[in-house]
Amino acid sequence: xxxxxxxxxxxxxxxxxxxxxxxxxxxxxxxxxxxxxxxxxxxxxxxxxxxxxxxxxxxxxxxxxxxxxxxxxxxxxxxxxxxxxxxxxxxxxxxxxxxxxxxxxxxxxxxxxxxxxxxxxxxxxxxxxxxxxxxxxxxxxxxxxxxxxxxxxxxxxxxxxxxxxxxxxxxxxxxxxxxxxxxxxxxxxxxxxxxxxxxxxxxxxxxxx
Amino acid sequence: xxxxxxxxxxxxxxxxxxxxxxxxxxxxxxxxxxxxxxxxxxxxxxxxxxxxxxxxxxxxxxxxxxxxxxxxxxxxxxxxxxxxxxxxxxxxxxxxxxxxxxxxxxxxxxxxxxxxxxxxxxxxxxxxxxxxxxxxxxxxxxxxxxxxxxxxxxxxxxxxx
Numbered sequence: 001x002x003x004x005x006x007x008x009x010x011x012x013x014x015x016x017x018x019x020x021x022x023x024x025x026x027x028x029x030x031x032x033x034x035x036x037x038x039x040x041x042x043x044x045x046x047x048x049x050x051x052x053x054x055x056x057x058x059x060x061x062x063x064x065x066x067x068x069x070x071x072x073x074x075x076x077x078x079x080x081x082x083x084x085x086x087x088x089x090x091x092x093x094x095x096x097x098x099x100x101x102x103x104x105x106x107x108x109x110x111x112x113x114x115x116x117x118x119x120x121x122x123x124x125x126x127x128x129x130x131x132x133x134x135x136x137x138x139x140x141x142x143x144x145x146x147x148x149x150x151x152x153x154x155x156x157x158x159x160x161x162x163x164x165x166x167x168x169x170x171x172x173x174x175x176x177x178x179x180x181x182x183x184x185x186x187x188x189x190x191x192x193x194x195x196x197x198x199x200x201x202x203x204x205x206x207x208x209x
Numbered sequence: 210x211x212x213x214x215x216x217x218x219x220x221x222x223x224x225x226x227x228x229x230x231x232x233x234x235x236x237x238x239x240x241x242x243x244x245x246x247x248x249x250x251x252x253x254x255x256x257x258x259x260x261x262x263x264x265x266x267x268x269x270x271x272x273x274x275x276x277x278x279x280x281x282x283x284x285x286x287x288x289x290x291x292x293x294x295x296x297x298x299x300x301x302x303x304x305x306x307x308x309x310x311x312x313x314x315x316x317x318x319x320x321x322x323x324x325x326x327x328x329x330x331x332x333x334x335x336x337x338x339x340x341x342x343x344x345x346x347x348x349x350x351x352x353x354x355x356x357x358x359x360x361x362x363x364x365x366x367x368x369x370x
Contacts, residue, residue, distance in 0.1 A: 052257075052272075053217030062233035063348050065363055070306045110364070148306040152363055155218065155234020156346020159257070160305050162218055163237055163317055166257045170219070170269050 016205055018047040021175035023137065024130035025189060029179055031129035035122065036096050043178040045189075049171045055158050058174065059084070059188060062155030066090075067111075069123025070160060072145035073131065077197035081127050081144070082161050082190040087151065089185040094118050116149055123147045130189060138204035164192045213350060214253075216240075219272035221254035221281045223288060224353050231350045235301035237318035239325050239341070241278055242298045242351040242358050243334065245290040251353025254281045258317070259324035274324035282332055295334045298358040298370055299325055300349050302341040318342065338370035 025045045033040035048058065056062030067090040069083045085093065094115045098104065103114070111119065124147045135142040150157055158172075165172040175189040193201055214230040216222050218238060224230035226249040232240050235255065244251040254277045258264065261273035270276035286292055302322035322341045329336055340347070340360050350359040360368045 052219045055218060056233060068305075150305050150344075152236070152305065153234035153346040153348065155348075156236030156303065156305060157234075159218065159234070159236030159238050159346075163257050166219065166272055167264055167266070169266050170272070 012207065013202060014047075014049065016202060016207060017173060020134060020137065020201070020205075021045050021047045021189065021191075024133045024191075025175060025177040027133035028126045028129040028189075029177070031125050032122075032179055035125055036093075037100060038096070041180045043180070046176040048174050048176070050174055051171055052162055052166070055162060055172055055174070056155045059154055059158075059176070060086070062153060064154045065151065066154045066157060067119060067149065067151045068157035068160075069120060069127065069147050069149050071123070071127045071147045073142060073191075073193070074145065075135075075142045076140035077142060077193055077200050079191070079193040079197055080161065080164065081130065081192070082157075082188075083123050083127050083130075084154070084157065084188040084190070086186050089187065090119055090151075092183060092185060093122055097122060111151060120147045120149050123149065126187075127189075130191075134191075134201075138201060140200065140204050158190075161190045161192050164194075168195045216253050216255050218255055219257050219269055221252065221271045221277055221284075223250070223252040223281075223284055224351065226250050226354050229350055229352045231348065233348045235347045235349060236303055236305045237301070237321060239274065239299055239301040239318075239321045240347070240349045240351075241274075241281065241325055241329075242300075242349070242353075243278075243281055243285060244296050244298075244351075244353045244356050245285060245294050246296055246356075247294045248290060249354050250285065250288065250290060251351060252281045252285050253349075253351050254278060256321060256325065259320045274321055275328050278325060278328045279332070282334070292332065292334065295332075296356070297329050297334050297336050298338045298351070298356075299336060300340045300347050300358065300360050300370070303346065304342070304344050305346070307344070340368065340370055
């Protein structure tokens with residue numbers, strides 16, 4: 001089995017990575033629907049392999065303020081997964097979740113402690129659903145760490161997965177998903193398998209490098 | 210704002226006297242601003258990782274502290290600058306998430322800052338000011354004419370170093 005190289009991803013691998021993205025995000029949308037007890041639709045995710053310089057523009061600017069939920073992936077494969085939400089989308093989700101629990105969201109620009117833990121929980125459920133479908137597809141054991149949350153400029157948050165990608169190439173694989181119920185909620189997934197895990201992932205799907 | 214020269218992630222560019230140069234949303238990356246104190250020309254590098262020799266995929270020299278800073282200095286010298294007159298200011302190198310037991314990523318922000326300091330010391334370029342570490346992102350704007358390095362962070366007052 002050869003070494004995986006993100007700078008030279010051929011069409012088959014890219015399609016597989018895309019499909020992993022589609023199914024994972026679809027599963028995440030169902031969990032979100034359950035969580036909010038509402039119908040949640042998902043647009044067909046856009047999967048892109050981006051140059052570092054294009055990352056910020058792809059999500060509306062490096063200095064746009066976003067919420068990033070970061071989870072470490074453990075088990076048969078290792079790496080990390082990040083779920084990013086526009087600040088407004090994050091506030092909408094928190095509001096919905098809190099009212100479904102009979103609580104009053106703060107509504108301010110800065111998230112209070114309760115809102116932060118609600119958002120972490122949302123992130124945990126969404127990334128968990130994503131990883132579960134990945135695990136089911138590949139028969140690999142995949143677990144996740146407790147989530148961590150940061151609200152900051154998109155570029156600064158994305159520097160974390162970008163640095164991980166930077167160790168293996170000059171591009172980053174990003175899956176953009178828009179969830180909609182009454183309003184649109186824009187979210188982005190970034191799955192960063194460690195280099196040896198690419199071969200394991202693709203191998204488990206029957207593709208040898 | 211719009212007339213500032215923009216430097217992306219893992220990128221570097223020169224900035225002539227009279228103009229400004231910016232890089233948006235530095236997280237664990239480091240923005241290295243270098244100025245020729247005589248010509249008042251400058252440049253900015255946005256480096257992501259400390260050490261090009263530790264990584265096999267190292268073609269993009271702007272990505273690493275060691276090769277990126279040297280390349281910026283080389284380009285400034287090629288454009289007529291004199292290294293003995295160069296000074297530097299640095300910002301970034303934050304720890305964006307509290308945890309990280311991913312060994313390759315442990316304190317990458319700190320390691321980036323250390324690597325930048327090391328290469329600047331090797332090149333004998335003094336660091337006049339720095340704003341590094343902590344846990345938030347920074348957008349920087351550098352004006353080589355005056356040497357001002359402006360740092361903006363979410364929910365914090367604008368700072369000039």
